[in-house]
Amino acid sequence: xxxxxxxxxxxxxxxxxALLSEEQFAVLDPVVTPENTHGLLAVAPRNLEDxxxxxxxxxxxxxxLIPQGGRTGLAGAATGTGxxxxxxxxxxxxxxxxxxxSRTAEVSANTTLADLEQAARAKGLTAGIDIAAxxxxxxxxxxxxxxxxMEAFRNxxxxxxxxxxxxxxxxGTILNDLAHVRKCNEGYDVKQLLIGxxxxxxxxxxxTLQLLPEPPVADTFLLALPDAAAALVVMxxxxxxPQLQLLRAEAMWRDFAQENAKHQAQNPLQTLPDAxxxxxxxxxxxxxxxxxxxxxxLEQQFETGLILDAIAAQTxxxxxxxxxxxxxxxxxxxxFPHAEWFDISIPLxxxxxxxxxxxxxxxxxxxxxxxxxxxxxxxxxLHYTVCxxxxxxxxxxxxxxxxxxxxxxxxxxSFSAEHGIGIEKRVALNQYGDAGKxxxxxxxxxxxxxxxxxxxxKVV
Amino acid sequence: xxxxxxxxxxxxxxxxxALLSEEQFAVLDPVVTPENTHGLLAVAPRNLEDxxxxxxxxxxxxxxLIPQGGRTGLAGAATGTGxxxxxxxxxxxxxxxxxxxSRTAEVSANTTLADLEQAARAKGLTAGIDIAAxxxxxxxxxxxxxxxxMEAFRNxxxxxxxxxxxxxxxxGTILNDLAHVRKCNEGYDVKQLLIGxxxxxxxxxxxTLQLLPEPPVADTFLLALPDAAAALVVMxxxxxxPQLQLLRAEAMWRDFAQENAKHQAQNPLQTLPDAxxxxxxxxxxxxxxxxxxxxxxLEQQFETGLILDAIAAQTxxxxxxxxxxxxxxxxxxxxFPHAEWFDISIPLxxxxxxxxxxxxxxxxxxxxxxxxxxxxxxxxxLHYTVCxxxxxxxxxxxxxxxxxxxxxxxxxxSFSAEHGIGIEKRVALNQYGDAGKxxxxxxxxxxxxxxxxxxxxKVV
Numbered sequence: 057x058x059x060x061x062x063x064x065x066x067x068x069x070x071x072x073x074a075l076l077s078e079e080q081f082a083v084l085d086p087v088v089t090p091e092n093t094h095g096l097l098a099v100a101p102r103n104l105e106d107x108x109x110x111x112x113x114x115x116x117x118x119x120x121l122i123p124q125g126g127r128t129g130l131a132g133a134a135t136g137t138g139x140x141x142x143x144x145x146x147x148x149x150x151x152x153x154x155x156x157x158s159r160t161a162e163v164s165a166n167t168t169l170a171d172l173e174q175a176a177r178a179k180g181l182t183a184g185i186d187i188a189a190x191x192x193x194x195x196x197x198x199x200x201x202x203x204x205x206m207e208a209f210r211n212x213x214x215x216x217x218x219x220x221x222x223x224x225x226x227x228g229t230i231l232n233d234l235a236h237v238r239k240c241n242e243g244y245d246v247k248q249l250l251i252g253x254x255x256x257x258x259x260x261x262x263x264t265l266q267l268l269p270e271p272p273v274a275d276t277f278l279l280a281l282p283d284a285a286a287a288l289v290v291m292x293x294x295x296x297x298p299q300l301q302l303l304r305a306e307a308m309w310r311d312f313a314q315e316n317a318k319h320q321a322q323n324p325l326q327t328l329p330d331a332x333x334x335x336x337x338x339x340x341x342x343x344x345x346x347x348x349x350x351x352x353x354l355e356q357q358f359e360t361g362l363i364l365d366a367i368a369a370q371t372x373x374x375x376x377x378x379x380x381x382x383x384x385x386x387x388x389x390x391x392f393p394h395a396e397w398f399d400i401s402i403p404l405x406x407x408x409x410x411x412x413x414x415x416x417x418x419x420x421x422x423x424x425x426x427x428x429x430x431x432x433x434x435x436x437x438l439h440y441t442v443c444x445x446x447x448x449x450x451x452x453x454x455x456x457x458x459x460x461x462x463x464x465x466x467x468x469x470s471f472s473a474e475h476g477i478g479i480e481k482r483v484a485l486n487q488y489g490d491a492g493k494x495x496x497x498x499x500x501x502x503x504x505x506x507x508x509x510x511x512x513x514k515v516v
Numbered sequence: 517x518x519x520x521x522x523x524x525x526x527x528x529x530x531x532x533x534a535l536l537s538e539e540q541f542a543v544l545d546p547v548v549t550p551e552n553t554h555g556l557l558a559v560a561p562r563n564l565e566d567x568x569x570x571x572x573x574x575x576x577x578x579x580x581l582i583p584q585g586g587r588t589g590l591a592g593a594a595t596g597t598g599x600x601x602x603x604x605x606x607x608x609x610x611x612x613x614x615x616x617x618s619r620t621a622e623v624s625a626n627t628t629l630a631d632l633e634q635a636a637r638a639k640g641l642t643a644g645i646d647i648a649a650x651x652x653x654x655x656x657x658x659x660x661x662x663x664x665x666m667e668a669f670r671n672x673x674x675x676x677x678x679x680x681x682x683x684x685x686x687x688g689t690i691l692n693d694l695a696h697v698r699k700c701n702e703g704y705d706v707k708q709l710l711i712g713x714x715x716x717x718x719x720x721x722x723x724t725l726q727l728l729p730e731p732p733v734a735d736t737f738l739l740a741l742p743d744a745a746a747a748l749v750v751m752x753x754x755x756x757x758p759q760l761q762l763l764r765a766e767a768m769w770r771d772f773a774q775e776n777a778k779h780q781a782q783n784p785l786q787t788l789p790d791a792x793x794x795x796x797x798x799x800x801x802x803x804x805x806x807x808x809x810x811x812x813x814l815e816q817q818f819e820t821g822l823i824l825d826a827i828a829a830q831t832x833x834x835x836x837x838x839x840x841x842x843x844x845x846x847x848x849x850x851x852f853p854h855a856e857w858f859d860i861s862i863p864l865x866x867x868x869x870x871x872x873x874x875x876x877x878x879x880x881x882x883x884x885x886x887x888x889x890x891x892x893x894x895x896x897x898l899h900y901t902v903c904x905x906x907x908x909x910x911x912x913x914x915x916x917x918x919x920x921x922x923x924x925x926x927x928x929x930s931f932s933a934e935h936g937i938g939i940e941k942r943v944a945l946n947q948y949g950d951a952g953k954x955x956x957x958x959x960x961x962x963x964x965x966x967x968x969x970x971x972x973x974k975v976v
Binding site for chain 2: 216229230288342495
């Protein structure tokens with residue numbers, strides 16, 4: 057099949073302007089990685105029939121297809137090798153319908169999280185999920201990667217927000233399961249395979265989502281703590297006080313926090329003592345200002361030294377400065393370009409021991425290595441960055457991976473928390489994934505995409 | 517294959533006392549339906565190897581196997597025809613491990629909900645799900661049917677409580693996916709197929725569950741309301757007041773409530789006016805007694821007639837009397853034995869119109885028909901019982917089914933909310949289920965159980 061023939065097939069099968077011209081394709085923004093636009097052709101279907109037709113051409117010609125959302129994924133699930141058709145969502149009909157009584161949203165997959173959130177807020181509701189890429193990430197992409205973020209410890213990940221799904225499978229089957237209800241037991245919940253399936257089992261075209269009441273205005277506290285065990289005691293004390301609502305709990309270990317603070321316009325750590333851990337707690341108090349209530353709740357922890365010191369943000373600017381320390385992770389990456397990074401989940405009871413064990417293991421590999429740890433305290437999702445002044449050798453990379461990942465499964469953790477497998481974690485999946493689960497995954501992929509045309513080389 | 521040969525095969529393949537004797541089999545309690553013990557033989561494996569061996573014998577001999585939990589399911593997913601091997605869980609090793617820091621439980625599938633809840637409460641936690649069959653229903657069974665109940669509108673169904681799963685598939689593959697973390701994206705989330713799979717894709721042997729903080733003590737209110745729209749306004753007013761926590765919201769329409777009240781020892785309706793709808797709201801107020809706060813919150817609804825009248829239970833006994841009206845559904849069934857009953861989900865915005873439309877349709881079929889409606893207001897899961905003084909004719913049953921179920925899918929509802937498909941709703945699944953979804957379900961069943969030995973005739 058020559059490219060010319062493929063273009064002819066696609067032109068015959070799809071709506072008039074679905075196939076992008078070379079000029080249009082050339083200006084496509086790859087967003088997080090250049091490989092996101094490494095395709096043979098790009099198409100933007102106009103409707104479900106176009107997608108069915110597209111898959112038909114792919115099957116008939118043995119051409120691979122890569123579904124793409126906002127191209128903000130961090131595991132490489134949307135990358136190409138130059139031989140694939142990239143399938144873009146931007147020409148599909150846009151739809152955001154909020155039902156404020158049922159507290160549901162029905163949206164087209166090409167809706168960005170920011171657009172959904174804006175529509176939900178207008179009705180006093182929220183999507184209940186938030187990630188940094190909110191302006192570009194699409195709902196279809198967030199479902200495909202089962203996105204997580206800072207609110208997952210309260211609201212679950214994207215999987216828990218999805219009530220229904222519409223998708224086209226590689227064989228042309230249309231899954232039309234757009235339920236608007238929480239309780240729906242109509243046989244196997246097959247949409248769950250597409251949630252977190254990273255585009256390897258089909259193309260998500262629409263979804264229904266469970267919305268939540270708009271979150272209340274919150275106050276920001278930054279605490280210096282001796283360890284994660286103390287941070288969890290504080291978290292559970294705040295959660296146990298019915299006069300308070302804990303909305304976020306974000307943790308930064310010493311090296312990340314202190315190193316990153318140096319490069320921030322304002323350094324929120326300057327009035328705090330040196331500490332192994334700094335945690336931002338975002339708290340709402342229905343009965344007025346939360347500061348007194350929070351400090352009263354934590355009185356015992358202050359007295360017993362479980363809290364070294366704390367700051368309550370007094371202004372919006374001060375709260376922003378505190379959050380900048382957590383959210384600006386890119387600045388530090390520039391100063392430590394030679395790094396291996398991880399997105400892992402650790403059961404809360406094992407947070408301290410895991411961080412300490414990795415520190416010991418990494419130090420034994422090379423004393424010049426440094427570890428930056430930050431993450432979501434509430435669900436134990438930590439991002440480790442292990443960096444070196446010099447480029448990492450393959451042997452060192454291998455050693456670092458072993459140091460961070462070995463033993464995680466045994467304690468009930470995960471080597472892959474919120475970013476997915478994509479191409480980045482395929483080796484780790486084969487190494488640390490459950491063998492039985494992998495066999496079942498392959499059987500499902502074989503059953504639903506026997507020609508292996510849908511995002512091949514990713515995940516399975 | 518004669519029964520004698522099958523016994524010989526099983527005896528050779530399994531642990532010494534795994535095969536039940538005829539005497540042991542004869543005294544097995546079928547619980548909800550006699551068909552639950554209609555099997556050829558019953559086995560109780562002692563370990564994973566027994567289950568692998570059992571499936572091997574089943575495949576080799578073409579014998580069907582029925583996984584059973586507490587035999588409390590209401591859709592017939594555990595029933596036999598006399599030709600199958602019943603697989604019981606009671607001899608598998610028992611395990612309940614609560615991690616109070618991570619707030620997780622790891623349990624064997626044969627754990628009852630009541631036992632799990634007791635262990636969780638001892639650590640200040642709860643399973644976050646409650647169903648009437650709590651003393652007999654097993655976690656394995658509840659996962660297989662994706663059980664719902666009264667707390668699902670806050671905590672989701674069983675699917676949202678499961679973090680990890682261990683199961684044996686018909687081909688002997690062991691899925692060992694016992695994660696203890698919320699964020700875990702390790703490829704296709706295949707455990708989701710077993711959740712709600714009703715034992716047709718394998719035997720669940722263990723699970724890890726997300727626990728929640730123990731729920732606070734609550735006060736009980738019974739409100740007389742003009743319609744479901746009013747009940748939803750009240751519900752959302754209670755949910756929107758950050759000084760209150762709404763824990764339960766259970767609705768009873770006029771005919772069910774008034775008819776059932778006649779047969780209760782205490783009639784909680786006697787001081788309330790005649791109303792189209794009665795709703796029990798269970799509320800917690802962190803700042804002391806909730807009565808004043810609840811009535812202050814609902815002042816506007818009282819003034820505008822959205823609430824006709826209300827009772828706040830003053831004693832535990834009064835609360836029990838109110839709850840008996842909702843929970844004792846069996847008494848009324850005795851007086852109306854000729855009935856067709858339904859377990860459906862309706863998007864909240866459509867509750868009123870659905871109830872009214874069904875009333876009109878049913879009245880047109882036969883004016884002697886009566887409809888009893890009750891259910892979970894928070895998630896729109898209603899149980900309709902359509903009853904007649906005389907035995908229902910097949911034509912009338914068909915008409916009633918159409919009256920209740922037709923048009924539900926179009927508004928985003930479901931003909932099958934919390935009890936599953938089993939054998940009871942297979943016809944409805946083919947009639948109202950999405951054709952694309954059914955095709956995918958069949959492909960998955962074929963891929964994972966090609967010999968169709970695992971609970972055949974159920975669901976797909």
